[in-house]
Amino acid sequence: MRIAFAHQPTSAVDEDGGAVRVISAVGTAQAELAPTPERFLRMDGFTVWVDVTGCSQDLDALRAEAWFAPRAFARGDHDGFTALIDATEAGRGIALGHLADGTLAARVDQILHAAPWRLQPEKWNHLHVHLSSHALVLGLGPETASVNVLRREPMRIPDGVTVGRTKSQKDAFAIGLLAGVTLTLSDGGPWAASPIGLDDTNIVHGLPVDTTPPRRRYQDDPHRPLAHLSAPQGWMNEPHAAWQHQGLHHIFYQHNAGGPYWDHISWGHAISADLVHWTDQPIAVHPGSAELAADGIWSGSSVAGDNGEHLLFVTAGALERKPDQAIAIARPSGDRWDVDPAPVIEMPADLDGVPLIPGQFRDPFVWREAGVWFALIGAGLEGLGGTALLYRSKDGTRWEPLGSLLVGDKHAYPATGVMWELPVLLPVGVAADGRQRHALFIAPWWKGPNPHHLQHVWHWIGIWDAVSARFVPDHIEPREFDGGGHLTGPSGTVLEDGRAILWTITQDKRSGEEQVATGWAHNAGIPLELGLSAAGTLEVRPVAELAGLRDERVHHSQGVLRGRHLDIELVIQGDFEIDVFAHADGLECTTLGVDAERAWVDRSCASLAGEYCEPVRAIPHHRSIQPTRARLVLDGSMIELWVDDTVMITSRSYSRPDSDHVRLRLPAGTHAVTFNAFRIHPAYRT
Template structure:
């Protein structure tokens, strides 16, 4: 027996590894070897109890290429890996561990993981390629010892997981392929887009070795016995490294955000034993839309968040093979938290429904492990509108009775977008109660063909008057000229008939940022009894930029919704004052020219600005993300005569055309703005009546200045500027 290939991956640093048998020095491809938005760095190496180190493959940019290896006769492939994510959402595809398969010539071999963690081995003899898969699945976030053997004399293929044989089949020979050997990269990848390629391994690899004989079961068992006590793995080692991107010039630092990669709507907030929980749509394989899991954060105060283990992920079977989509949470009977998620099986016509997950350990205040049901709780019927448009359940408990309600978004052909309502006395069994609220598409074509993410929350004023706000996102099942966005109605919840009754037929935009504020979710905080809404603060970059940055999107700051003069009001939650690190400006009743002199000394990527103008008929506003030569800037402007407020991004980014985002702001008092700047994220709360969420990605490194807009003698009633701190701790 001899060792043909030995990739031990024990360097522990750098972007080069050595294959020990042939002595080849192999570059490790990695997006941040030559970074664009942060300091360049090598891929992450994780300490391993086995052989020193394991290499972290990020799932979209990390791979190794080598010269082809020739196998004359039998072979054994041995590897130790810890997967972070499986490729479940793109049909019958797999994630590559090692690939020297020539699909055109039908030669060679490839070892990979199939959709939900099944071990897959492909082998070709020049005439055909045979594909073999284990029925057993690897566990996410745990190390697994995988062995594949091919006996040249008997033509038997065997696959072992942790020394247990899980597959044994007879084949008709093997022929080498004269193509490069790839580690972590499929030699013939499927295309997710022009930029992103699928089928790349996400997780840790300790080693990959190939021998020129077929190991017997006893040898495999003995090898596993030698290492099985060294396979423990801290979750922080397998999770994406939250320190890797902390020096990115555009990545927010005091917003909730995954460690790396892509996220979509935050959802399912609840409070349990002193901890707030918030989940989000997560892709652990890269900064692009795919592989929908439920990421998880916890917090003591809705401000400082902790990344937790992925809570829910696609499962093999009929329920969620294609993804775990958005939903909500509720504290059910016996104070048990329930997660209600959209189950996705794209192989079906009616491919979405509602399923439940419960905590595995109710004594764990972080609730890191969840048990997912294998049966739907609610399924769409053929009388409930368009197939495949039935998602995003929102659940709340009645304030007086032991009854829970659930609404879910959809749409009806030739009628319009809708939400349906269900009721339950145990959070397990749900009764359909009909149409909760529907609008006519002919009257309101901009509201979409169907709705996503419906939310119903009570809002009250300081006199105890209460209404309900119904939030939703428009969605178009076919291409339309209208912008997808987040709208709301104020009205009443008719509990007797379980219907929503709006105060007016015309909805309003919640935010003027042209879809930057999206993916709404919310709850009534049991600590403060306030209605809190969470959102995505959408990015504004192309796929190449997101590839090079390694992240896409973040959560918006939590906002409080309340009632004033029978109108909806919004403001950032009070707890956000905990972010304040230093007072930079605190002035009252000064002319604008004096304030701007003060502001010349202020710059920063993480600021809170509160400004109140005196009564004025002139154009006023605020500039941020501005360089000293005024080449780049993003401007917030208000014109009282036109009752218009807007953000002007025409100069936000040198060399790129920007846009203007805004709408009506009708106020009698002076214009006031509460503004949060967090690197590329900008959130503006305007007289507590309207919001504009936006983005700016200046190209100049010194575009961090701020100033006020208006005539020099305009009186500024109040101006405060705070330096804010990061909620993420950078390792020394």
């Protein structure tokens, strides 16, 4: 078996005459990629693999090779193993691949053998194995290691061989680029320098290669946003750890590169010069980069070390540890970061005698102020509610616990959760009393189903004093940040120009089946600029750079225009309603409205699919000025409305592709001072 993917990435040839079938279990909303000159197969981690038949033979000695450039490493099977070549059947045979941390490995007759090296992400790796009657020799590039293996009979190769997926674990797929594989009788000769059937100097062990999946795969999906920060494929959750350095904005996000579902989470990474146009980067932090983080790298933050080093404070997840979450530092290593072997902060058992909810200790928000390091960590107190635990340090490595910054009340405010995720503390402005105010943001969490799950971000405005390390809120009651029921996952930073920026995730709230069928899950919201109103309440608006996504102006006729990717400015003398993602037949429509008391969204007819409809949601809006000023962004399925810089609504619409009508409706006696609409272009080059 000698498989090459020359010139046609969706087909393959076995030079030894086997029947080869490239399988791409692509959902209807994903586009099959057109043939390109690429000499490799893109393994997306959840839909693509290769079946080869006609391979059956008995070999006294065999050799197997694979040329693979990993983007990420899958969790694998019960041993953490993912096969690139799987020639096993009924517990017999051989498979070559890697472990969940990238370690080279082979399985021979159900026994797993690991080498002392790891595959390098974003580089070509030449994996090879030689099996004889007395030894197994594993190799990675020029390195080899021998293991004694006593065999008294030839190795049986089954008729069917699978490439890029483990036979016994149907969701253990390879993730990256595969340039060729071989499984042949060993002749004792040297290993090939490049894939069989290819003479390509670009596919050489150790040579860097860009493994970023092409975004054009989703170009025909009417619901996938184009103008928002998103993962190139698979699962995305909250963006975090924003960092501005040398004219570039870095943002990281929770990511499963191997599928549109939560599993084996890494840190995705993107950069931008203007907060709205983004370029994908290699995955920043991989699970398994330390035993402390064997099962996931969960949310955290960016901080500059004393020497300017870009440090990442991460939540390290290892399910076999108790507790299974700890706070660790990841340090830069080329274009990625490696997690330190030991944590800097571990979960305490209790706080002043009140037990913490077991296993819920994560999302460090770390900043430096007046020569002191501070950290907030999300947790929950049994019987009370969520809390943000506060820590202080002189050097970023030895941390002093200071108790709770604030404790929630799950009885008085049940929608604030039993535990708080993603606590964020940001300066928002100077109040009428002349004192600086900060805003504390949290995302509520519950164990198990809850009617408030993934619907809220709460905030308190108050006075933060770094000397006493105390936060005194101006109000007891939590305040809703967004009224649409889709925005969650707050994270923040202060830019070099002094703006406080909040990042969020917009839950798509589709079924797991639909996420798998379409190949993606969730995307970020537009980054938000925060401020403080004269009344002491929070101000929120999209960053000014959003205007950089505008293309041509779209003219309306009697308040009606068409488009699924629009940036709309409204100045209305009075109340208004606006229909978006509406169909000409009147069967689909999402309506937003603003009056003197509230802003609201009505999704009761948003889609012909009833699961994507819901009744009116509203957020208080106390109009104190005339006229009303609003900004509305539509992007595929995304709906974001900001009103008078004081309230916002984030929502979704899963309407038909031609449900693209926008209609402004005004009550009698009201008129539009401004109704400007612009098409917006993609945030990424495709």
